[in-house]
Each structure stands twice: as structure tokens, then as C-alpha cells.
Amino acid sequence: NAGVMQNPRHLVRRRGQEARLRCSPMKGHSHVYWYRQLPEEGLKFMVYLQKENIIDESGMPKERFSAEFPKEGPSILRIQQVVRGDSAAYFCASTQKVAQGDIGFFGQGTRLTVV
Amino acid sequence: AQSVTQPDIHITVSEGASLELRCNYSYGATPYLFWYVQSPGQGLQLLLKYFSGDTLVQGIKGFEAEFKRSQSSFNLRKPSVHWSDAAEYFCAVGATMNYGGSQGNLIFGKGTKLSVKP
Numbered sequence: 001n002a003g004v005m006q007n008p009r010h011l012v013r014r015r016g017q018e019a020r021l022r023c024s025p026m027k028g029h030s031h032v033y034w035y036r037q038l039p040e041e042g043l044k045f046m047v048y049l050q051k052e053n054i055i056d057e058s059g060m061p062k063e064r065f066s067a068e069f070p071k072e073g074p075s076i077l078r079i080q081q082v083v084r085g086d087s088a089a090y091f092c093a094s095t096q097k098v099a100q101g102d103i104g105f106f107g108q109g110t111r112l113t114v115v
Numbered sequence: 116a117q118s119v120t121q122p123d124i125h126i127t128v129s130e131g132a133s134l135e136l137r138c139n140y141s142y143g144a145t146p147y148l149f150w151y152v153q154s155p156g157q158g159l160q161l162l163l164k165y166f167s168g169d170t171l172v173q174g175i176k177g178f179e180a181e182f183k184r185s186q187s188s189f190n191l192r193k194p195s196v197h198w199s200d201a202a203e204y205f206c207a208v209g210a211t212m213n214y215g216g217s218q219g220n221l222i223f224g225k226g227t228k229l230s231v232k233p
Contacts, residue, residue, distance in 0.1 A: 033220075042207075106158035
């Protein structure tokens with residue numbers, strides 16, 4: 001859905017570099033979710049943020065990964081010192097409120113390739 | 116722990132034929148259940164959802180799904196498939212605070228890829 005904008009669509013990084021993935025939620029949405037899709041796998045929850053707060057980061061790897069959703073601007077998923085295993089599609093979704101957990105649309109994703 | 120199983124990795128049906136995609140879940144209480152569709156190179160779009168009430172839910176694009184508690188299943192159906200339905204379909208269950216999760220924390224199956232032949 002064009003409403004949730006992710007960029008870049010494709011990102012190539014060498015091992016050891018940093019990757020920054022951006023997600024602009026739909027207008028009026030203040031809840032953002034990041035998911036990762038490894039090849040041949042379903043999506044795996046990483047983190048749930050509201051403006052300026054991390055609500056649930058139970059799916060985030062403990063090291064090298066961080067996420068933020070500042071008061072102004074997009075949400076950022078940051079991966080430091082990338083490794084080949086970080087190659088995946090990263091999807092972002094947003095909601096206006098958290099009612100019963102349904103998420104209508106995910107963005108088109110950022111496909112990260114680590115070489 | 117909650118889990119979702121989609122037994123069929125790849126299904127091929129003829130255009131105009133009926134379709135059923137299987138989904139089984141493991142969950143201790145009444146689950147929140149979802150079906151999503153992902154077209155190539157695109158994000159996921161919600162087709163339909165079940166929270167409570169009528170066990171047969173209608174979704175977009177002519178899809179429906181039936182929640183069967185006794186079988187722990189939430190199979191997706193469509194009476195007549197169109198070529199544009201070729202995509203990957205994901206079943207998901209909503210985690211809840213009881214499992215340490217939060218609303219919006221969905222557990223996805225590995226997906227079923229649907230091919231449609233003319």
C-alpha cells in the first residue's frame with residue numbers, strides 16, 4: 001500500500017557496514033511495526049514503536065539492531081556491522097491505534113543484501 | 116508457544132477452479148487470526164481477519180475463511196480463482212500479552228505460493 005512508505009526499496013551493503021532503513025507511516029498513524037522476512041520464511045516480528053517510545057522489542061536481536069520513531073520524521077531501523085545473515089526483506093507497517101492487533105497494510109519493504 | 120502452520124508450500128489451480136489454502140494454529144485461547152496476500156515485490160495486504168463471532172468471515176477480493184476451533188484451523192477459500200490471484204498467501208495469529216507479546220505482534224506461517232494456470 002502506497003500509504004506506508006519505505007526506502008530504500010533495495011539496499012546493498014558490504015559486511016561490516018551500517019544499514020539504515022526508513023519507514024514513513026500512513027498519515028495520522030502513530031504506531032509502527034517492523035518485521036523481517038528471511039528467504040522462504042514468513043514474516044517475523046521485530047519491534048513495535050509509538051512516537052518516541054519503544055513498546056515491544058521482543059523480536060529484535062540483542063546486538064547490532066536498533067530502532068527509533070522520533071517525534072518528527074520517519075521510523076528508522078538501524079543495523080550496525082551487517083553480516084550475510086542480515087540479508088532479508090524488512091517490512092514496516094503502521095496503525096492509527098492498537099485495537100486488537102490487526103494491521104491492514106505493510107509497506108513494500110526494503111530488500112537488504114549483504115555482500 | 117503460539118505457532119502457525121501452512122502445510123502447502125505451493126499450490127497450482129486452474130483459472131475458474133475453487134481454492135482452499137490450509138492454515139493450522141497453536142494457541143491456548145481464542146486467537147486473533149488473519150490472512151494476508153503478498154504479490155511479487157510488494158508488501159502484504161490484509162485479506163480478512165477473525166476476532167470473534169461468526170466463524171465464517173468474508174474478506175476482500177472474494178475470499179472467505181472459516182474458523183474451526185475443534186480443528187485449530189482457519190482455511191482460506193475462494194469459489195473461483197482469477198489469474199490475478201497468483202501470489203503468496205500468509206496466515207497469521209495475533210500474539211497477546213499472555214505470551215509476553217503485544218498487540219500488533221503477529222506470528223506468521225511460512226506462506227503458500229499460489230500459481231494459476233489458464
